[in-house]
Amino acid sequence: MTVTGFTLPSSRLPPPAEAEPLRWAILGPGRIAAEFAGSLRAHTRQHLAAVGSRRTDRAREFAERFGGPGTRAHGSYDAALTDDSVDVVYIAVPHVGHAELALRALEAGKHVLVEKPFAISEVESRAVVDTARRTGLFAAEAMWPRYLPAYDVLRQILADGLLGEIRSVVADLGEFFEPDPADRLFDPALGGGALLDLGVYLAAFSSFFGGAAVDLLARGRRAMTGVDATFSTLSTSRDGVQSNLFCTIEAPTPTRAWVGGTKATLTVEPPFYATPRITVTDVRGACSRSMTFEQTDAATGLAWEAAHVAQCIAEGRRESPFLPLEETVGIARTLDLIEQQLEASRQGR
């Protein structure tokens, strides 16, 4: 069966500036926090109410750079979490701190947006999800591709059945990071390695098209500190979708993604997580349609996730329809499976 003469749908997302303003606290004023705060200020009406750092001087510097006159600078995360002027907390500390701070934020009565990976294991992810449900507060993983216009188009392409039944997903994600034991990326104590930093994007992409992996084979190589440096996975999802993923922190890769369906194929051009262009081609090559997008970097892209969170909370939602909490837990389960396989192959099992 072929699809001929089709058209691609348009994004239905409202511009980020339309979302009702919420009062945000940012915890962990590092690299991504700066991108997030800059994007908030440039593209939304969201308000940076507070900054939480382990050091007051860093909180103050960040608040002066990205906030307004009323932005409060706290020298501890707990002080920011108990600040009455805060509605929602964006957690941007290293991975190993995500779950603990998310739990504390929820217990303090704050909604949470947690940087990827949501937590470092399925067990931790489940604990945060359970707490969000018990407290009745909003929680989401800051998997920013999901909230971009390109992914809203992809959601509709899937819902409209344009690709037919999905059969395969192929994607790669690699960047070169200078090997440095002092960098969190190479530090086992901070959850370093390719898997939790970059692999999570691949697992989320594969999950978007095929659901969580149920049968998975992974092989890889460790860096000098013992964190995983490069790995490949071959997996089958519950829906029978075959995924082939490659991830590394040792070299830049094309960061391209491809999805095969029974009616059409989809090419997601680099970087696939913030793609500038997608192309859908009929399996017989009879028809091909492309669409381009502007939001291809964090500076323009992160505003969309913040606006989506604000919109969800304004609508009384407790999770995002674009990345439901059960899917976040499923992605964490896939990451656990990969880690188990990498460890088993290292030990020769």
Ligand SMILES: NC(=O)c1ccc[n+]([C@@H]2O[C@H](COP(=O)([O-])OP(=O)(O)OC[C@H]3O[C@@H](n4cnc5c(N)ncnc54)[C@H](OP(=O)(O)O)[C@@H]3O)[C@@H](O)[C@H]2O)c1
């Ligand atoms: N969405 C994206 O595109 C994206 C991109 C990069 C990173 N991330 C995620 O964001 C998180 C942070 O990454 P990043 O690159 O922004 O890290 P980073 O630059 O090292 O910043 C992390 C911040 O967390 C705080 N922190 C708390 N405990 C720490 C510890 N033990 N060691 C170091 N810093 C600690 C520090 O702020 P204070 O000491 O001042 O509190 C630090 O500035 C990671 O989980 C990563 O996966 C997401």
